[in-house]
Amino acid sequence: MFRRREPVPFAFVAEAARFRSNVTPPPRGRATKSQIAGRTLIGLTVVAGLAGSLLFGLPALESPQAPSRTQQSEASDGH
Template sequence: MFRRREPVPFAFIAEADNFRSNVTPPPRERASAGQIAGRWLMGLTLVAGLAGSLILGMPALSQDPSPAHTQHSEASDGR
């Protein structure tokens, strides 16, 4: 019913490491001036957004040692 399978020779995998192609890939296209400017603008926008959120968020993150306005309840006035 079940037969033993013959071992498969994997010599072609070992030979694949030694194989070198004589075909060179085509050179990469250089980015145009518009693409470079767009990348710089996108990076500048991200940095400005992070800096702006940090500057606007700093007052919320700071701890105020003496609160300017304290709340008093009417129950503590002794009425």
């Protein structure tokens, strides 16, 4: 097979691995106290939701135990 001489569409995608830019992105701005507090509250809400679902879900996941034979029915007490 022979190679195509004309440029292939989206050839820049294949060349992206070896492309290096000399333009540095601007530095990231620091988060404000309200942003940090908001992120913390969201994180705590997610963790509390997971812990609550685990707390309420574990009893539902337990297998039922066989009833104990220590109690006798009232009908068998008189006979």
